Amino acid sequence: MQTVKMVVTGPFSAGKTQFIQSVSEIDVVATERKISKADEKAIKNATTVAMDFGRITVDDDLVLYLFGTPGQKRFDFMWEILAEGMLGFIVMVDSTRPETFREARTILETFRAYAPTPYVVAANKQDMPDAWDVDDMRVALRLGQNTKLLPCVATDKESVKQVLLELLYSILEEMER
Amino acid sequence: MALRGNLRDFTVTQLLNLVHLARKTGMLSIQGTNEQADIFFREGKLAYARTNKEDDHLAYVLYKTNVLSKAQYKAIASRAQGMSDKELGLLLINAGYVTQEVIINSLQQYFADIIRRLFTWAEGLFNFENDARPPADRITVRLDLENIIIEGARQLREMEQLMQEIPSLDIALKFTDRPGTNLRNVNLSVEEWRVVSYVSPKNTLRQIARAANLSDLEIRRIVYGLLQAGLVEMVRPELTPRTLDRSKMFPVQDKGEQRTLVNRLIDRIRSL
Numbered sequence: 001m002q003t004v005k006m007v008v009t010g011p012f013s014a015g016k017t018q019f020i021q022s023v024s025e026i027d028v029v030a031t032e033r034k035i036s037k038a039d040e041k042a043i044k045n046a047t048t049v050a051m052d053f054g055r056i057t058v059d060d061d062l063v064l065y066l067f068g069t070p071g072q073k074r075f076d077f078m079w080e081i082l083a084e085g086m087l088g089f090i091v092m093v094d095s096t097r098p099e100t101f102r103e104a105r106t107i108l109e110t111f112r113a114y115a116p117t118p119y120v121v122a123a124n125k126q127d128m129p130d131a132w133d134v135d136d137m138r139v140a141l142r143l144g145q146n147t148k149l150l151p152c153v154a155t156d157k158e159s160v161k162q163v164l165l166e167l168l169y170s171i172l173e174e175m176e177r
Numbered sequence: 178m179a180l181r182g183n184l185r186d187f188t189v190t191q192l193l194n195l196v197h198l199a200r201k202t203g204m205l206s207i208q209g210t211n212e213q214a215d216i217f218f219r220e221g222k223l224a225y226a227r228t229n230k231e232d233d234h235l236a237y238v239l240y241k242t243n244v245l246s247k248a249q250y251k252a253i254a255s256r257a258q259g260m261s262d263k264e265l266g267l268l269l270i271n272a273g274y275v276t277q278e279v280i281i282n283s284l285q286q287y288f289a290d291i292i293r294r295l296f297t298w299a300e301g302l303f304n305f306e307n308d309a310r311p312p313a314d315r316i317t318v319r320l321d322l323e324n325i326i327i328e329g330a331r332q333l334r335e336m337e338q339l340m341q342e343i344p345s346l347d348i349a350l351k352f353t354d355r356p357g358t359n360l361r362n363v364n365l366s367v368e369e370w371r372v373v374s375y376v377s378p379k380n381t382l383r384q385i386a387r388a389a390n391l392s393d394l395e396i397r398r399i400v401y402g403l404l405q406a407g408l409v410e411m412v413r414p415e416l417t418p419r420t421l422d423r424s425k426m427f428p429v430q431d432k433g434e435q436r437t438l439v440n441r442l443i444d445r446i447r448s449l
């Protein structure tokens with residue numbers, strides 16, 4: 001059996017677990033933990049501690065694994081291990097929380113430093129009324145015109161598929177170079 | 178859609194940068210701890226500004242910028258009640274009292290001062306209302322934001338934030354090729370000019386700092402200002418080899434097989 005992997009990263013509560021869950025054929029491996037810090041709790045109750053882990057069986061001898069990074073900063077050391085050998089990565093950003101944009105950029109730069117693999121940025125939670133426009137986010141996140149910034153609703157499977165496909169197209173393009 | 182948040186997380190400089198680069202038209206409202214400001218923009222340029230703490234009529238602006246004396250201001254305020262700013266402006270110009278330039282300069286100075294005050298606000302809820310226009314009877318200006326943005330960035334003194342903005346000095350800069358950005362129209366300090374003169378994808382920030390004799394903090398602050406003004410952008414230094422170790426990414430080593438594998442992934446995801 002051959003395996004390949006992609007990494008889904010981004011700030012706390014960006015929707016990484018949800019993204020993987022929407023396309024994975026197995027339940028995302030439960031590594032969630034109850035949140036204790038009060039301000040983070042105001043955002044949600046469970047956070048990913050070690051990693052999310054999703055699987056898509058391609059055919060008899062190929063499997064794609066999706067790994068999510070833990071969103072809280074104190075688990076940074078996991079990242080490098082996760083990044084090793086990835087085909088590419090997805091940076092999830094919560095479009096409704098501009099206070100996380102700066103961190104998203106730091107995460108993006110960190111992953112780029114681990115490996116110069118292709119990546120895309122997903123402007124998640126575009127279904128929420130207070131979501132920022134993708135064009136505004138491009139400026140705020142300082143992404144060049146060549147970086148793919150895709151509108152995303154992680155709870156919607158079709159939307160998640162589109163993001164994964166765009167990353168795969170980028171991987172193909174990278175190989176042509 | 179909403180452009181909303183708190184200055185704690187997103188500074189006024191960053192907001193101005195966004196308006197500037199995206200050439201936005203509308204009103205940026207900021208609710209500070211004890212003052213509320215509305216800044217109006219037209220196609221990315223400053224058009225008008227007011228706060229709830231001060232009279233925003235022309236007579237007051239001319240008084241604040243020392244064009245009118247206090248007595249003159251009071252006289253106008255009581256006698257010219259109900260007169261619109263545009264009418265008052267015309268009256269003053271026709272009376273030979275001021276020129277149109279003086280009025281525009283006063284307004285620009287007054288509006289820019291409001292923004293300068295905003296730079297000192299550590300918190301405040303902001304909201305951008307697309308396409309909102311200033312009151313119709315007011316005189317508006319068209320002021321480029323670049324200089325104000327650079328000024329705001331200069332005030333960013335905290336190392337911590339600069340470290341987050343520019344985590345590594347091993348990156349390089351290149352000039353943005355955005356139409357309308359003209360270096361000659363920007364007031365740069367001597368240090369800023371020195372940094373600008375070294376901008377090239379070949380030079381890392383570390384090298385520029387050494388060449389221009391700047392500390393880590395100084396180079397970060399200057400580069401941050403240039404970035405915010407949209408004059409330069411960060412790029413990977415050209416000399417760093419971009420090695421991508423495909424042998425670890427793929428279970429197969431032949432390039433054709435790798436391509437086939439990616440296409441299988443694409444087909445599978447499409448069919449999900």
Ligand SMILES: Nc1nc2c(ncn2[C@@H]2O[C@H](COP(=O)(O)OP(=O)(O)OP(=O)(O)O)[C@@H](O)[C@H]2O)c(=O)[nH]1
Binds near residue numbers: 047124
């Ligand atoms: N409306 C909406 N809610 C979403 C979307 N994606 C995720 N959420 C919700 O946002 C919250 C956070 O999502 P998670 O998937 O747990 O985020 P995460 O990035 O895994 O979080 P950490 O592991 O703690 O960093 C959950 O309540 C999700 O249900 C989306 O596209 N739209």
Ligand SMILES: [Mg+2]
Binds near residue numbers: 017
């Ligand atoms: Mg999670």
